[in-house]
Amino acid sequence: MRTDAAPIGVFDSGVGGLTVLRALRGALPSADFIYLGDTARLPYGTKSAATVARYSSQCAAALRARGIGCLVVACNTASASALNELRREYPHMPVVGVIEPGAAAAVAASRARHIAVIGTEGTIAGGAYQQAIHRLDANVRVIARACSLFVAIAEEGWTEDPIAEAVAHRYLDGMFAGPQMPDTLVLGCTHFPLLATAIAAALPPAVRIVDSAATTAAAVAALLGAGPCTRGAGSVRWLATDGAARFARIGSRFLGEPLSAADVEIVDL
Amino acid sequence: MRTDAAPIGVFDSGVGGLTVLRALRGALPSADFIYLGDTARLPYGTKSAATVARYSSQCAAALRARGIGCLVVACNTASASALNELRREYPHMPVVGVIEPGAAAAVAASRARHIAVIGTEGTIAGGAYQQAIHRLDANVRVIARACSLFVAIAEEGWTEDPIAEAVAHRYLDGMFAGPQMPDTLVLGCTHFPLLATAIAAALPPAVRIVDSAATTAAAVAALLGAGPCTRGAGSVRWLATDGAARFARIGSRFLGEPLSAADVEIVDL
Numbered sequence: 001m002r003t004d005a006a007p008i009g010v011f012d013s014g015v016g017g018l019t020v021l022r023a024l025r026g027a028l029p030s031a032d033f034i035y036l037g038d039t040a041r042l043p044y045g046t047k048s049a050a051t052v053a054r055y056s057s058q059c060a061a062a063l064r065a066r067g068i069g070c071l072v073v074a075c076n077t078a079s080a081s082a083l084n085e086l087r088r089e090y091p092h093m094p095v096v097g098v099i100e101p102g103a104a105a106a107v108a109a110s111r112a113r114h115i116a117v118i119g120t121e122g123t124i125a126g127g128a129y130q131q132a133i134h135r136l137d138a139n140v141r142v143i144a145r146a147c148s149l150f151v152a153i154a155e156e157g158w159t160e161d162p163i164a165e166a167v168a169h170r171y172l173d174g175m176f177a178g179p180q181m182p183d184t185l186v187l188g189c190t191h192f193p194l195l196a197t198a199i200a201a202a203l204p205p206a207v208r209i210v211d212s213a214a215t216t217a218a219a220v221a222a223l224l225g226a227g228p229c230t231r232g233a234g235s236v237r238w239l240a241t242d243g244a245a246r247f248a249r250i251g252s253r254f255l256g257e258p259l260s261a262a263d264v265e266i267v268d269l
Numbered sequence: 270m271r272t273d274a275a276p277i278g279v280f281d282s283g284v285g286g287l288t289v290l291r292a293l294r295g296a297l298p299s300a301d302f303i304y305l306g307d308t309a310r311l312p313y314g315t316k317s318a319a320t321v322a323r324y325s326s327q328c329a330a331a332l333r334a335r336g337i338g339c340l341v342v343a344c345n346t347a348s349a350s351a352l353n354e355l356r357r358e359y360p361h362m363p364v365v366g367v368i369e370p371g372a373a374a375a376v377a378a379s380r381a382r383h384i385a386v387i388g389t390e391g392t393i394a395g396g397a398y399q400q401a402i403h404r405l406d407a408n409v410r411v412i413a414r415a416c417s418l419f420v421a422i423a424e425e426g427w428t429e430d431p432i433a434e435a436v437a438h439r440y441l442d443g444m445f446a447g448p449q450m451p452d453t454l455v456l457g458c459t460h461f462p463l464l465a466t467a468i469a470a471a472l473p474p475a476v477r478i479v480d481s482a483a484t485t486a487a488a489v490a491a492l493l494g495a496g497p498c499t500r501g502a503g504s505v506r507w508l509a510t511d512g513a514a515r516f517a518r519i520g521s522r523f524l525g526e527p528l529s530a531a532d533v534e535i536v537d538l
Contacts, residue, residue, distance in 0.1 A: 040320055041310060048511050051309055121515070152421035163435055170432060242317050246390075 005232040006069025007032040008220070011059040014042040015155070015247060016190035017074030018254035020098060021236070023217035024072065028224070032232030034066055037251070038269065040242035043151070044077040045120030045189075052122070056082035057089065058269040062239070064090065069229045072220055073097040076119050076188050076212070080128030094223055101219040102186050102212030103132035107140060109208045112183040116175045117144040119188030120151065129188050143182060147171045147189075154191040155250055164195055168202035176204055186210045194254065238264045274501040275338025276301040277489070280328040283311040284424070284516060285459035286343030287523035289367060290505070292486035293341065297493070301501030303335055306520070307538065309511035312420070313346040314389030314458075321391070325351035326358065327538040331508070333359065339498045341489055342366040345388055345457050345481070349397030363492055370488040371455050371481030372401035376409060378477045381452040383410040385444045388457030390415040398457050412451060416440045416458075423460040424519050433464055437471035445473055455479045463523065507533045 008028070010021050014037050021035050036059050038044075044052045056078040060071055071086065071093060073079045079097030087095045106115045117129040124146040133142050149167050158164055176182065185207055187193055193211050200209060224230050240247045244264035252259045277297070279290050283306050290304050305328050307313075313321045325347040329340055340355065340362060342348045348366030355364045375384045386398040393415040402411050418436050427433050445451065454476055456462055462480050469478060493499050509516045513533035521528045 040316060042315070043312075046311070046512065046515060047309060051511055148425055149418070149421045149427075152418045156417055158418075158439075163432070163439060166432055166435065170427075242320055243315065246315060 005032060006067060006228050007034050007232065007237070008070045008072060008229050009034050009036070009060070009063030009066070009068030010072045010074045011036040011038065011056070011063060011078070012075040012190060013038050013044040013077070015251040015254045018251050019190050019193045019213040020072065020074035020216055022254070022256050023213045024220060025234070025236070027217040027221040028230050030232055030234050031230050032235045034063055034068060034237045034239065036063055036239040036267070037241070037247055039240045039247055043120070044075060045122040045151070047077075047122065049081040049126060052077055052081040053085055056086060060086050060089065062267060062269055064093075068093075070094045070220070070224060071096070072216065074190060074216070076123040076128075076190065080123055080126045096216065096220050096223065098190065098212045098216045099128050099132050099188070101215040102188060102210055103129055104136060105215040106184050106186045106210045107133055107136045109210060110140065110182070110184040113137070113139060114141040114180065114182040115184045115186060116182040117142060117186045117188045118147045118150075118171065118192065119144070121146040121148055123188055129186060141182075143175055145171060145175060147192075150195055151189065151191045154194040157253055159194045160197050164198035165201050168195070168198050172199070172202050176207065182207070184208045184210060187212060239267050240264050241267060241269055274301060275336060275497050276303045276501065276506070277339045277341060277498050278303050278305070278329070278332030278335070278337035279341045279343045280305040280307065280325075280332060280347070281344040281459060282306070282313040282346070283308050284520040284523045287520050288459050288462045288482040289341065289343035289485055291523070291525050292482045293489060294503070294505070296486040296490040297499050299501055299503050300499050301504045303332055303337060303506045303508065305332055305508040305536070306510070306516055308509045308516055312389070313344060314391040314420070316346075316391065318350040318395060321346055321350040322354055325355060329355050329358065331536060331538055333362075337362070339363045339489070339493060340365070341485065343459060343485070345392040345397075345459065349392055349395045365485065365489050365492065367459065367481045367485045368397050368401050368457070370484040371457060371479055372398055373405060374484040375453050375455045375479045376402055376405045378479060379409065379451070379453040382406070382408060383449065383451040384453045384455060385451040386411060386413040386455045386457045387416045387419075387440065387461065388413070389420065390417055392457055398455060410451075412444055414440060414444060419464055420458065420460045423463040426522055428463045429466050433467035434470050437464070437467050441468070441471050445476065451476070453477045453479060456481060508536050509533050510536060510538055
């Protein structure tokens with residue numbers, strides 16, 4: 001590890017952001033990461049914007065105190081509610097959220113100029129994807145729906161499962177009906193990539209799925225180039241605010257590799 | 270309202286405890302209530318026992334400061350983790366949880382001396398129902414399972430629904446199989462009474478369902494007799510720690526009557 005290397009900080013309300021970390025590690029295999037799951041206060045998705053912004057600021061401060069050189073807000077709710085404030089607090093550090101990359105990928109993918117977005121209640125009600133898409137192209141039609149049950153299904157591990165498919169049909173059939181239907185679906189929650197198979201099975205075949213974890217990782221890699229944050233030893237340091245055992249058990253599924261509770265440090269924010 | 274009347278404080282991590290409040294209002298129609306939903310920090314079910322005990326102590330203090338004369342811990346996780354501590358903190362005030370009444374009703378109902386318990390991850394892993402049942406009768410067999418998806422389904426309102434039934438079968442079929450199966454099922458989460466129809470449809474017909482909301486209300490009514498807490502004007506004061514609109518919208522379903530966001534006071538604990 002070079003002495004000028006700085007780790008990349010990644011935070012989420014829990015384990016969902018591990019899908020983003022997984023994509024980041026694939027895109028930047030030599031980077032060092034510090035992941036913080038604010039598990040004591042999850043989920044952010046049902047909380048008010050002011051509360052989420054305050055929690056996000058505390059997460060960012062805890063990571064900054066550990067020497068990070070770049071911050072990835074791996075949580076849709078926090079990206080929607082806190083990104084501008086975090087950029088003001090850390091004007092000299094790159095701060096990347098998951099919404100702008102996902103919105104850009106969706107606008108690029110949609111030929112019909114009609115995009116569907118799914119996420120948690122907080123993300124959808126806040127309208128951040130809808131606004132980010134319209135900032136890029138005001139003429140794109142956007143429809144959005146909160147799919148709260150997908151979070152519980154992903155955490156339960158029922159991901160390639162008839163129940164997951166039935167729930168996907170219940171949420172999506174109404175969005176993808178009729179001749180004017182969207183041709184692109186944004187997975188606007190970091191839990192949802194685990195359900196990509198069930199979601200795809202419920203969609204008409206021509207619909208493209210935009211995974212905001214993958215698009216965020218690509219955006220971070222492009223932004224950092226060959227800078228100090230990309231030159232490390234490929235390590236990850238694990239922080240959580242509560243429940244190391246649960247974090248490791250459910251997190252392993254999101255990360256796609258085993259995670260040990262003994263490696264998770266509990267921090268108080 | 271008589272001048273010696275004191276309201277009954279009821280708290281939960283969110284809206285689930287409203288099923289307990291609903292049962293309490295039915296059992297004690299003249300009592301005044303103060304309900305506190307700690308919505309900023311929900312759910313308690315995935316948090317550690319120490320964290321839940323700390324949050325519960327803060328909820329109790331907020332209610333005590335508003336003059337309550339009796340405290341109902343309308344949350345299974347908090348009842349499991351915090352009841353003893355709360356009783357130590359308030360030695361002169363009745364403090365009732367939802368676990369002991371449910372356990373007693375189940376032991377009374379089971380002829381097979383074999384009881385099944387379902388709840389959140391935290392309640393089941395903590396083993397509080399299992400222990401409470403064994404304190405009453407050490408020879409009763411108890412099997413338990415966490416049914417996390419039921420919470421999300423209840424909040425989504427998909428309560429009498431094929432998806433709810435499919436999920437109920439997934440969770441329950443393995444518990445109610447074979448000749449030695451339980452004859453009693455305890456709904457060990459305050460969200461679950463909303464799913465009683467779907468749960469009953471997935472059970473063998475002879476199985477009795479014990480609803481801990483109803484049994485807790487009966488226990489509180491018996492404990493208070495005709496004391497000052499039962500002599501009020503039948504009013505309810507609403508407190509939440511975040512998200513008045515969501516609390517009112519989802520809470521109405523749990524309470525069984527309309528609830529207005531304008532009537533919900535946001536408090537900081």
